[in-house]
Amino acid sequence: MSLFLTRRFFYLFTALIAGFVVAFFLPWLLGPMEILLGAAGLLTLLDAALLYAPTKGSPTPLFGRRVLGDKLSNGDDNEVKLFLESRYRFGIQAEVIDEIPHQFQRRDVLFEASIAPGQTQVITYQLRPVKRGEYEFGALNVYAASPLRLVRRRFRFDQSRVVPVYPSFLQMRQYELLAIHNRLTEVGVKRIRRVGQSMEFEQIRPYAAGDDPRTINWKASARRAGGGSDTLVVNHFQDERAQQVFCLIDKGRVMRMPFAGLSLLDYAINATLVMSNIALIKHDKAGLITFSNKPGAMVPAERRPGHLRTILEVLYRQKTQYLETDYERLYATVRAKIKQRSLLILFTNFETLQGMERQLPYLRALSKAHLLLVVFFENTELRTFLDAPADTTADVYNQTIAEKFQQEKRQIVLELQRYGIQALLTPPQLLTVNTINKYLEFKARGLI
Numbered sequence: 001m002s003l004f005l006t007r008r009f010f011y012l013f014t015a016l017i018a019g020f021v022v023a024f025f026l027p028w029l030l031g032p033m034e035i036l037l038g039a040a041g042l043l044t045l046l047d048a049a050l051l052y053a054p055t056k057g058s059p060t061p062l063f064g065r066r067v068l069g070d071k072l073s074n075g076d077d078n079e080v081k082l083f084l085e086s087r088y089r090f091g092i093q094a095e096v097i098d099e100i101p102h103q104f105q106r107r108d109v110l111f112e113a114s115i116a117p118g119q120t121q122v123i124t125y126q127l128r129p130v131k132r133g134e135y136e137f138g139a140l141n142v143y144a145a146s147p148l149r150l151v152r153r154r155f156r157f158d159q160s161r162v163v164p165v166y167p168s169f170l171q172m173r174q175y176e177l178l179a180i181h182n183r184l185t186e187v188g189v190k191r192i193r194r195v196g197q198s199m200e201f202e203q204i205r206p207y208a209a210g211d212d213p214r215t216i217n218w219k220a221s222a223r224r225a226g227g228g229s230d231t232l233v234v235n236h237f238q239d240e241r242a243q244q245v246f247c248l249i250d251k252g253r254v255m256r257m258p259f260a261g262l263s264l265l266d267y268a269i270n271a272t273l274v275m276s277n278i279a280l281i282k283h284d285k286a287g288l289i290t291f292s293n294k295p296g297a298m299v300p301a302e303r304r305p306g307h308l309r310t311i312l313e314v315l316y317r318q319k320t321q322y323l324e325t326d327y328e329r330l331y332a333t334v335r336a337k338i339k340q341r342s343l344l345i346l347f348t349n350f351e352t353l354q355g356m357e358r359q360l361p362y363l364r365a366l367s368k369a370h371l372l373l374v375v376f377f378e379n380t381e382l383r384t385f386l387d388a389p390a391d392t393t394a395d396v397y398n399q400t401i402a403e404k405f406q407q408e409k410r411q412i413v414l415e416l417q418r419y420g421i422q423a424l425l426t427p428p429q430l431l432t433v434n435t436i437n438k439y440l441e442f443k444a445r446g447l448i
Contacts (some may be wrong), residue, residue, distance in 0.1 A: 002154035003048060004143065009150045012040055050146045053151040055087045062086055064142050064157045066098065067244060072135065072163055073170035073260050075270055076127040084123070084142060086115040093145045095152070096123060099138025103131060129165040130261035132269075132316055139162045149327040167315045168270035171432065175274050179281050189440065190434040207232035243448045244301040244342035245279040245439070248334075251318065252290040252325030254349040259378075259428040263379055268347035269315045269433040276311050276343065278436055282443070287342075288314060293323040295333045301342065327362040331441060333364060340368050343448045345435065349376045351405070356412045364419050371447055373422040373438055380427050382406055 016037055023029035037313070055061045067081040075261065086092055096111045104127060113121045140157040178189075204220055215234040231374040249272060255265040260370030276286035280303055288311055297314050325348070344366060350356040366372045382405055390396045409425055416423040422442075426434040442448050 002156070003051075003141075003436050004152045004154060006149050010148070011045065016040060035295065039404075045148050047146050047148040050090070050148070050152075051144060051151065053089075055089075058087050062092070062094075062142060062144055062155050064096070064140050064155065066137065066140050066159045068137075068163065070163070071169075072127065072129050072165045073168050074129055074132050074165050074266060076170040077128050077170050078170070080125055080127055080142065081127075082111070082123040084113060084115055084119045086144075087118065088144075088146075089117055091116050092148060093149065094121070095143040097141040097143075098126065099141070101135035101137060103129065103133075103135055118444055121381060123356055128261075130266070131263075132165050132167065132266065132318075134162050134164050134187040137163060145423065157284070164399075166312060167266075167273045169273065169312065171270060172274045172277050175432070175436070176277055179278060188430070189436050194313075194382060204233045204235060207234050242303065243284045243339055243443075244338070244345050245275070245284050245448075246287040246289060246334075246338065246342050247275060248330065248344055248346045248347035249288070249290045249296075250325050250346070251296060251320035251322070252348075253322040254325065254351070254355075255320075256322045256345075257349070257375075259380060262428070264349055265318075265320065266426060267428045267431050268375075269318065271347065273308075273312060273315055273436050274346075274432050275435055275439065277308055278439065280308060284448075286311065287338075289330075289333060289337075290314075290318055291325065291328075291330045291333065292320055293326050295329055298333070298337060300337075325359075327359045331362045331365050334370070338370070343442060344370045344372045345439070346372060346374050348374065350409075350412050351379075353408050353411050353415065356415065358445065360415075361415070362418070362422055367419070367421045371422070371442065373424060373442075374416055374434075375424045375426065375431070375435060376409075376412070377431070378409060378425055378427045379405065380429075381418060383427075 016033065017032045019029065019036065022035050050063075053061070063085040065083050067083065068078065072078045080098075082096060082098060084094055084096070086094075092115050094113045094115055096113065098109045098111075100106060100109050109125070111123045113123060115121045138160055142155045142157070142161050143152040144155065145152045204217055207216060207221075217233050217235050221232045224233070249268050251263070251265060255263065255268065257264050259267070272288065273379060276288070279286040283303070285301035285303045286307065288297065288299040290296030290298075297318065299311055299314055338344075346363075346366075354437070363372065363374065388395075390399050413423045413425050422438070424438055
């Protein structure tokens with residue numbers, strides 16, 4: 001029997017017990033206390049009878065269900081809805097406990113709701129996973145109480161379900177929608193003025209107000225009759241298309257460091273998914289290579305229906321033991337698999353200049369055949385530490401050491417640029433937008 005006593009019940013009977021203790025010293029109170037005890041017992045039975053009273057046209061007086069997507073987006077707030085429908089003839093107070101996966105480590109998924117007779121109540125909350133994989137949801141437990149609130153009846157709705165957590169497809173959809181409507185500036189993507197002539201000729205068309213006068217085709221205009229502005233024609237260009245863009249993801253130990261609960265590896269995976277989608281929208285080809293102590297997964301650069309889904313599935317399945325990265329094998333893989341000059345976006349992390357210099361020969365070799373962008377991460381916790389006031393000598397010493405680490409990160413950027421290698425030092429939370437900005441800058445400058 002799924003019946004539980006409420007706090008109100010315990011308060012009531014605690015008061016009755018206290019009354020009987022007082023009646024031991026004042027015998028004239030014993031009779032009234034026995035009457036109150038009998039009334040309390042009858043009210044408890046009445047309360048239970050109300051909760052178990054049959055309802056017309058339904059086997060159960062209360063129905064509940066959980067609604068969420070087929071998959072969750074890693075690092076994002078995913079919406080979960082709980083629907084509660086009451087078929088009681090009176091209003092009830094419901095306490096809802098949702099059995100969420102243990103990975104969330106939350107103990108606050110308990111909600112209270114008042115449901116009118118015959119009405120439906122919707123409870124909405126958010127879940128933010130920080131690790132890819134399968135998450136198992138349990139049952140939905142609802143404890144219903146009548147207006148008397150002496151006992152509660154438990155309803156358990158078996159909603160056991162395994163839901164996969166994929167790389168951040170919610171972030172990908174957001175950027176995709178903004179890119180389609182030319183609104184990427186709303187999330188920090190810069191408007192970059194095109195320089196050079198990294199464009200393909202498409203057609204000649206009549207001049208229109210606002211066209212760049214430098215694109216006027218004077219020879220074609222002279223061949224047209226007349227001589228007015230309505231006879232002017234301009235050369236119309238389109239961006240060069242079908243360039244190859246490969247995201248190279250380091251799965252070594254340097255990518256294990258967490259920020260806001262998410263590892264650097266998962267930040268890189270989320271950014272790769274968004275970057276691949278933006279490249280496809282810009283009519284380029286998107287590819288993928290993962291690596292650590294040995295070569296990992298590879299997706300050739302293509303632009304075909306369903307290609308983004310392939311990249312998403314490969315990113316979802318990435319697992320690592322965070323071993324030492326072998327850049328020599330990465331270079332051998334790129335040299336064997338990528339024959340056409342491509343943009344290589346390398347997601348990795350260098351904490352020291354010495355650590356970068358050990359890999360510099362392989363980075364230089366990659367940059368000779370391809371446009372290489374090395375993306376690594378700023379330690380935002382150090383920045384917070386540096387911004388805090390230094391009250392003691394120890395604080396000054398620690399901040400001096402922290403500033404040394406920060407300066408070394410900036411020195412890595414300068415050292416890479418000295419050898420003609422593009423570099424991007426970015427906070428983890430700005431990884432996606434800063435990478436897109438670099439990609440669009442390269443296209444505007446005609447580097448790819």
